[in-house]
Amino acid sequence: MSVQLKRNVSLITATSDYFANIQPLVRDPVLVEVRLLQQKEECAFRDDLTGLLNRRSFNQELPREMERFRRFGQVFSLLMLDLDHFKTFNDTHGHLAGDQALCDVARILIDTARLYDRVVRYGGEEFAIILPQTNCDEAMIVAERIRESMERHRMHYAGQDVGVITVSIGLAVFPKDAMDMAGLVQCADLALYQAKELRNCVRRFHDHKRNHRRYSLNTPLPLRMVTEQQDKLEANALDISFGGLSCSSDAPLPTSTLLSLVLSDAAGSIHLPLQAEVRRVRRAQDTSYHLGLSFRLNGVEDQIKLMTLLEGRLNISPQSGPSGPNPPSA
16 A cells, blocks of 8 residues: 555555445445544533532442442542532522532542542532542541541632532441442432431441441342251351341251351352351241341451352342431531
8 A cells, every 4th residue: 555655644644545445344434533532421420510520430339339349358438429419509699600610619629538448429419439448437537538628628619708618428338337239329328318417427337226337139048057056057047147137947046156167158158157146036927937137247257258159149138227308408
């Protein structure tokens, strides 16, 4: 081609000609500059108004953090934030002032959050922050720093001081509060709802019914149990948490019975021995018994094993947990 045209022909030109004319595998080809394509891809994951990551990006980042826990045992936290009385602010000062306020909030969140945190505009006046490698106590410190920064900042629009907008924050921790994405967002939302009752405060998720959220299993998980008297018992786990499980058994056990419990999955080569205690015994409608057992996992490694064991066995939503009405309007 270079000889015929009597000039240098780039590889892109030759490739386009080949696939369009010699081997017509591509119909209606279009040349796109790489830089413009990258910019377009970047915009797809950014909020137009604030420049923060958007909901689409959030839905990709959260599963990545969950996978990091499964591989490396790195816990992380999620903050859900909602601006207080934002509807009143919009009604008073106008939507353009509201847009300016949202941009101010985005800047404060970026400046206050840590370098590796991911700040997201979740929707409307609601924001989210993913805090990698962050436990509950550390996340509370970050959340309080954000709340205080918002409380100190005075909003300005068209050269006028339009006051202060405070923020309410809900906090949830993976995997202690939830074992799946939908559950973690729900826990953070429930904590946010509690914060919105007072406003301008931070609340962490807490289930008042139990220390760990219980999740139902879509298929029973076989168990092997041995009591201190060396009695062997076969059972099937029906639901489970990081602190206990409920199982179905053909025979009852007295409450306070101590036993050795093995959770295993031959296909996944997982073997998790635990020490457990019978906390509850209930006769089922058939001839079986439902036993409530409590146990303690020995560190993050056991948590990873349990989550791997339960992969594909958990129902999407928690079996039990607090629920409440929709959060009050901003």
